Amino acid sequence: MPIEQADVLVIGSGPAGAAVAKRLTERGAKVVCLEQGDWMKPNQYPSTQTTWEIALQRGPYHFNPNIRKRPEDYPVVAQGANPPSVLMFNAVGGSTIHYTAHWPRLHPSDFRVKTLDGVAADWPISYRELEPYYDQNDREMGVAGLAGDPANPPRSPRPTPPLPLGVMGETIGRGFDKLGWHWWVSDNGIISRAYDGRPACDLHGKCMLGCPIGAKASTDVTYWPKALKQGAVLKTRCRVREITVDEQGRARGALYYDPEGKLQEQTARVVVLSANGVGSARLLLLSRSKQFPQGLANTSGLVGRNFMLHPFRFLEGQFAEPMDGHIGPFGIPAYSQQFYETDTSRGFVRGYMLMLERSFGPLHHAWGSFVGKPVPWGASHHQEMKKRFPHLIRVTVLGEDLPVEANRVELDPEVKDSSGIPAPRVVYSYSENSLKMLGHAAGTARQALQAAGAVEILDSGVIQPAFHLLGTARMGTDSKSSVVNAWHQSHDVKNLFIVDGSSFATSGAVNPTSTIGALALRCADGIWERRREWA
Amino acid sequence: MKFTRRKFLGTTLAGSLAAAAASANNSGVSPKPDSAPLDADQHEALRAAMDEIVPAGDGMPAASAVGGLDYLERVGREEPQIAADLQQALDSLERLSKSRFQAAFASLSSPQRVDLLTALETNSPDIFAKLRDHVYESYYTQPKVWKLIGYEFYPTNESGPRMKPFDESVLAKVRAMPKLYREVRQG
16 A cells, blocks of 8 residues: 655665665655565575575576566666676665675776766766765675775775685785785675674675575665664565656656556655666656656756676686685675776776686586686596686676766667566677776786686686666766766756666776665765755 | 677676576577476486586596486476477487487497587587586586585585684785875865
8 A cells, every 4th residue: 555655765675775765764754665576585595505506597596687587577678789688686685685795995086087087977976075975884784894905095994804815815815916916805795793783604605696694785684674673664566667757847756566566656755766777777768758758867868878887807717726716705805906097008098806706616617607618528527627626716807887878778669577667678888998908807817817826717708798787877967968966866856866876977897886875875865964855 | 799699608697697598588499388208218318418428437426326317307397498408409419319320319339429419519509508507407416426526515504614714914015015096186
């Protein structure tokens, strides 16, 4: 049943929606959140079952909604020269349910890309403005790590100490040291000590397939219990069809299908859209009206445009000694930001991060692991398998993607979800800059693995883009070149806020979740400070 | 840049994820809702194929010796797409076998089977890849195999692995580095 008008309607319960709901209910606002997924049952996660690795290939916990096909999922059509395999999850907690929980921050230079490097756009905010919110979000989510990294501005003591590096971490660290390159132990949204009522990670691994004990910081175990205690109303299995507007062109609320499939409307003084970089753009484009025939918040024509995905590449070094990459929490044990900042002598602008990543189990190794090169079958199979398992160290390249208007999210004219709502279609091609960057990074990742003692190296080559949905409702100061302002407020619809990966003006070269949470807390404070305007 | 199908299969998030995508979206064979279990001949052909893909040797058992056949028949009954993948591969092998050796695949010698599997891998890589991946799945989900390769599952409600706590001294060299990030004028 619809409830009375809310102060704030939040659409989506992932890292942004959860932070907004918690922060605003703490202040005293009446918040309703609509989430198309449901609460997950951690004791049913694949990570609890011996067949856990099968979830990497098929079934209801797969990362790709086109494969997972849960009732709450919507299909994503992919096109372009490099059609992406869009990864996301629909549930209370959103994609934090199965993210790696790597928890890096953007650099100060990431907020001034145009000024410093003459490309893309500057953000309308600075690192220093966001820094207190990074800290608050770290405390809310629970982070393990170590301050003092010379590649990043000083940061507050981490809520819990670093997770173990493992043999692989210490080995690659020696490789980086030998080359004289930067590396550091990662911040991860996985707590190494009991924290805020949650138990410490017990190092079982398999974290990307759901943490059954709540040590990984997914928002169903961090923000949401507190938000609900403070009075937030979270309505699950409620799929939003469109954001509605009143005759003055202000957001009125949202039309949604309730769990019985009946169309309802939830009204609110303020609407916050946090449905991820694909889902938020889709909903804005779906919300066409007489006042907004191009879709809501879209007089710039930029809703859905500048879709960014981080360019990735995987290199796996095979070592003579066991590296035990499958042992320990996933996250990212360590990273190098030696090549993060622009150096135009490399032939491209902006930069990338090299991440040391753990691996899944023996089945995933046999299937070809992250490089997509299966262990040979036949007479040599066992010998080859023994060379790889557990002897691999994976270095993952995560590069910065530059915004390109032609890379976009739009509505597919034919494909619809189970409620009959048009599906999003993503169109994406790698830029020349990204391809040059990936080429350079493959060389440096190879150097690092060789310096650490790898006897053979497997390279994925340029992979199908997949990770991190960014930029489709970007922040900016100019209403012609951006969708929202520095406070995530739509330039067109003053009581509509859009905060999630879609808000990113540029992508940086780090996993985005910690930034999404920080932006959401800051957005919530902005809404609260201006609350008299919404009365 | 264009991705060929092979490139696509080899290079997404993981080979396995891409294979799943292909399986879910692009399979040439639609699963029958009531896919029949393998008949006796197919059963023997699958046994023969899986034991060439993962043969006994180097101290390890063959795929069928650890219950691989039962596993795939069970999964095939539960998931029609897998039954369809297996039947497509077995049909292809039988056709090759009849054409080249005028005999059933299961009746061939080991070198002959390897020849035909190699031909399938070369000429129909997608069909072969599904067969190979399903066989690997039937093998590496078996606790008996885990024990032999030193893999421990670590169930949720039991102790996890012992790992050396993080030792800050490993970062001594990095700590001595100058600042690497760019300062930015505020504004």
